[in-house]
Amino acid sequence: MINSWTDLDDAGVAVAAARAGADVVRSMYGQRLSRVDKGGGDFATAADVAAEQRIVEVIRAARPGDAVLGEEGGRRGAADAARRWLVDPLCGTLNYAVGTMLVAVNVTLPGRAAAVADPFADEVFVTDGTAAWLRRDGVDTPLAPSAATRLVDVNLDPPFPGAPAFRAVDLLAHPGFARWFRPRVVSTTLALAWVAAGRRAAYVTDGDDLSASVHFAAGIALCRAAGCVVTGLDGTPAGPGVRGLVAAGDAETHGRLMSLIQDRR
Incomplete structure (x- = not known):
């Protein structure tokens, strides 16, 4: 029995924090919300801010010595803290603002734990850094990647930092893409969670x-723990200094996508 937040392991804290944020996102859905303009067409809503605040409260209660880096509030906690949580309180703000429920709440402790909560499906995708599972209705099910759907999510949001060498939109125009895959656009962390769960073949x-x-x-943490192939656009493991991301349910799918990407480049 959990007696306090501090009794939870890191994966448990990630789940609790992501769920707390998801509760806020769900409760504010459909309301007329104030916005904070970030420039370039990007913005945050009052739900982003409120969800992040609730997530930070949970993390602080569970791990008071840790730092937190939030999308909306920046860094909190000691500058020399050995551990830093990453928080995206509402991934898919544009979807949310126009009444589309394809959003996610992300909480990560790099190298140790991560949780991606879907506020409207009441699902949490979780990893402890080794295994990965889906928690739904109190039941944990291991994540099993698969390319069977042949659906590939492609992030088409500008700007395109790799242009002219690479633009994701160009990948869709490659004649070989339609031969093997069908495109989908979610543009939230749900896309990566769905690759880990076998609901998508890949994400680029x-x-x-x-x-x-x-x-x-x-x-990325979910996909790696689930056994996906996760690299940059050049095929090297995703990490510092590596551009872009290709996460695929199996090696065959990854290889086909890399071939198409190299052709477009």
Whole structure:
């Protein structure tokens, strides 16, 4: 029996924090929310801010000595803290703001634990850094990646930092893509969680050092623990200094995508 937040292991803290944030996101859905303009068409809503605050409260209660890096509030805690949690309180803000329920709440302690909560499906995708599982209705089921759907999520959000060498939108125009795959666009961490769960064959995006990003760290951790093939756009393991991300349910799918990407580059 858990007597306090501090009795939880790191994966348990990640789950509790992600669920707390998901509760806020779900409770504020459909309301007319104030927005904070971030420039370039990006923005946060009052739900982003409130969810992050609740997540941070849980982490602080459970691990008072740890630091937290949140998308909305920046860094909190001691600058010399040995451990730092990454928090994306509402991945898919644009979807959420227009009444689309394809969003996620991400909480990650790099190298140790991660949780991705779907506020509307009442699902939490979890890893303790070794295993990965889906928690639904109090039942844990191991995540099993599969490319059977042949559905590939592609992040089409601008800017395109790899252009002109690589743009995800160009991948869809490759004649070989339609031969093997069908495109989908979610543009949230749900896409990576769904790759880990076998609901998507793969996910492709551009970007720099995504393994340390509040947006991507949780999904990358899930995919790795579930046994997916996770690399940058050049085929090297995703990590510091590696551009982009290709996460695939199996090696065959990853190889086909890398071949298409190299053709477009």
